[in-house]
Amino acid sequence: MIVFGVALLSACLILGMLIGEALGVALNVEANVGGVGIAMLFLVLASNSEKFKTLTQGVAGNGIQFWSAMYIPIVVAMAARQNVAAAVDGGLLALLAGVAAVLVSFALVPVLSKIGSASKATESDSEEQGTA
């Protein structure tokens, strides 16, 4: 049944959101801390596990794949409802702060990706940290 996959997906999201919300309260932060990421972990665990086979394989899996395929249309709708006018009205300070933050972060992607693969290489030899 297609709805089994959809129900599993929904259960993962709600469980993840609850944990993220609880983490926010525990840390005294006014935000959901990683709720979606935790939900994704649950779905990865479920789809890699034998126990959840009836909820993730065959027709049930189509229920999850449908929403995965709807991702790009939903993102396009999300773009269409952004407050672009306010971003344009923010003036030079807002523009520079946003642009500079993005450029510096882009530049750091290859640097940090390297740290990741370096520590992975040393992991097998010993408990040593990376070169830094």
Place this chain on the structure above:
Amino acid sequence: MDLIESVFIRNNLIVAFAVIGAAIWVSYFLADKLTRGRIHGSGIAIALGLVAAYFGGVATGGNTGVADVALLGGIGLMGGGMMRDFAIVATAFGVHLSELKKAGMAGVISIFAGVIVSFVVGAMIAVMFGYTDPTAITTIGAGAVTYIVGPVTGEAIGASDTIITLSVAAGLVKSILVMIGTPLVARHIGLDNPQSAMVFGGLMGTTSGVAAGLAATDPKLVPYGAMTATFYTGVGCLLGPSILFFIVSSIF
């Protein structure tokens, strides 16, 4: 006219499916004919969405872009946080646990590095514009983290409404630029595997920016980037009004 309006408004989510579907069809057609597939169709669709959002916002004075146009209200629901998160989680279906473990540590480092670097850059720009009040500097820096961290930090440390609005604008600029810029720089920053996608999500952090930017680059990378990005705003809200504010206060 009334008849059309009432049908459109009563079925607004369905209208949104049809309108977005048509917009994507046009975008893929343009990507194929005009750019010969060099620019991904979804990249064009996202850019079209942003342009429509600008005109929608200017025409209605609202703050949810094209969704403030009564006949297109369903786009607000379709592109809202609930549907976005549901679809993002669905993309994790079929991801292998081993890929996540491989980039785990680099992913965690990138979240903290991303929050701190964006904050410092934003705060420096605020100082360059002549701000000397630590509350204002911290709030604008937090806005450069994401448009949620800005107001959360600003309200916690008592910044003025003008500064909070400015911080939201900085965060919006960041999110929009990530949506448009990611496919353009992807090749130059090595964004072509799950591991660098996790680092990318952690560094950029804006969930909407990362979600749209990776979709237009390579949809296979979406779950990895989204996974780390969703922790970013939480970490930002944690550090902004606390440690980062204390550090700024001790300098100014």
